[in-house]
Amino acid sequence: MSPGRIRLARRLAAKDLLIERRSRVLVNQVLPFSGLVMVVFAFALGTGGVLERAAPGLVWLAVLFSSLSTVQRSFGLETADGAMESLRVAGVDPIALFLGKAAALAIELLVLVTVLLGLAVVLYGTEPRAEGIVLLVTTAISATLGLAALGTIYGGLAAGGSGRETLLPLLVLPVAAPVLIGATRGVEAALGTDRTAVSEGWPWVGLLLVFAVAIGVGGALAFGTLIED
Amino acid sequence: MTPSPQTSTRRATGTRATRVLGIVTLVMLGWLGLFGLVLSPADVDQGDAVRIMYVHVPTVWLAYLAFIVTAVCSALYLFGKRHSLGFDRVAGASAEIGVVFMALTLISGSLWGRITWGVYWQWDARLTTTALLFVTYIGYLAVRGLDGTRERRARRSAVIGLLAVVEIPLVHWSVRLWRSLHQEATILDTDLDVDIDGLMLFSLFVGVVAFTLLFVWLLLHRSRTIALDDLLADRGIDRAIAERRAEVGPSGGSS
């Protein structure tokens, strides 16, 4: 990969993050939504033991749903005034475009994951343990990378024309199964839910990393074709 | 619409070969009915419910075959030198057939499950992957339906078809890992691995052959229908171009 491509990708990601810092759409809209989802889960499942046991899965479910809005916002700012079209006409390297969008998305989602894990401690009574911290952080990062790559692939496709927004969940959710499964088990092991040992979590991190790499490489190669219309 | 002289040559999707294939398929399906419902014995454990297998196993085989054909044709379209739209049509037709037969698989499977296990659905790895695969290809068909020129649509669909090849093994792997953690005392012991006697095996074999022939027959007709649709659109375009040029009026023309 050429240094030029990495430089372009970094510049694109920095642009997205600067726009978010200015507009605060994710902080003011998506983050409250995901917090609300966490509260609504408690209504559905009732408080007490069930909620604490299900906490890792609920956190990632909330992340998954919120990631759809995050992806839509990420590409919404490209299509609002036709910037995506300009990037295409100008022939900006689609692989750099993919990497840049995915990187910004990963950082945004990582913030979301951190907040929701904190919220799980407050709302669901989940107790983090010291020996699981490394696993917890690694799981969160590797799951977020995969989710960001996946969201970027289909977000770019769904941004290509009007009436395509509804396509995003249909395309993303079935493929997101490995992230949901792997991240949930990884966090369970890190927290010791159901008396699981920390060591049981690492195979799941392996799954998450393989997913992130495969989807990342596939997406980088596919992206140019998917945004071309 | 009165057919123009060129269109009066009969355009159909059938040829002598497909008619022969169709007849053979019908005969095989008749055989399957005979063997599956009459000649083969009821299972000692499952009773007559085992007969659902003679449809269930061939449909799931056909669905997987169809998705493999879609993936292969997507690759042939994308990496072939000529980017032949023929491969795109076969990929699309195959995915449509695959989705229909995957739906039949899920229905026949859950009916069998209700009779044999007492429940319609089991969260076993194979079932879960199949359901996710089904939804993935519904998504693929939705992408095929998006607007754009024929070439762009074909390229986009091929890319989505190939992405599925990357995604599905990952989904399958994760679901397997997920289930292996929860090895509860399973009522799944009576899986497909029933004590198969010779006649049952033969009935199953008849089913697989019959459905494979059915797949080829459907695929030929469906991809030819798509080709005819394209041809029709192309013919319409010549007329549309003439009409559009006429908008200029007699005063304009080629000044």
Next chain:
Amino acid sequence: MSDPATNPTPADRSAPAVDLRGVIALLGGFPALSGIDLRVERGEIVLVAGPNGAGKSTLLNVCAGLVPVARGHAEVLGTDLRGDRGALRHRIGLLGHRNGLYADLTVAENLAFWADMVGANEAEIAAALTSAGLDGRLSSVRVSALSAGQRRRTALAVLLVRRAELWLLDEPHAGLDPSGRDELDDLIRLAVASGVTVILASHDLERSRALAGREIAVKGGTVSEAA
């Protein structure tokens, strides 16, 4: 491929900016262009006039490579549109009904972003800001706070930073007040003086005729009248 420093070859320099012969383009099966001939030399300003639905926008989109050529021969800046357009892309600028700007970034930030995308330097950003009359206080205003005319000029400043050689402007005057239109025209003249070729589609015929050296009328997806 996307190296912006690539200099056009001399042969390529002498080729016309746009050379279309019998071009047919389809939008969802509809022949938006039904066989169009158009030749534009370097440094020209050509006005494309015609009623709504005549195919003006499609013509510009075809030149930009956004709408594929279904039939006919199409060359832009000496490159066949039906072949590999990779090297051509960064040399073309299309300004449609949307400006392609990020509303939450300032004028200078938008230009700096594009400068990084194509490898332009600070001096080029400063020059573009000056040419577009956006230097000084305006450069640090967010695009969302600009007037329609200022936004349009920012979009053209992006084309300057990108060093686009062919500007395809679709209704550039739409939504601007008279003074905004004057400033826009000044900027276009300035760009043409530095070697840019411009094709513009406009309803404001009086103004555009004053700007353009030549006019073609499009109707029914083909050239109905050339002057």
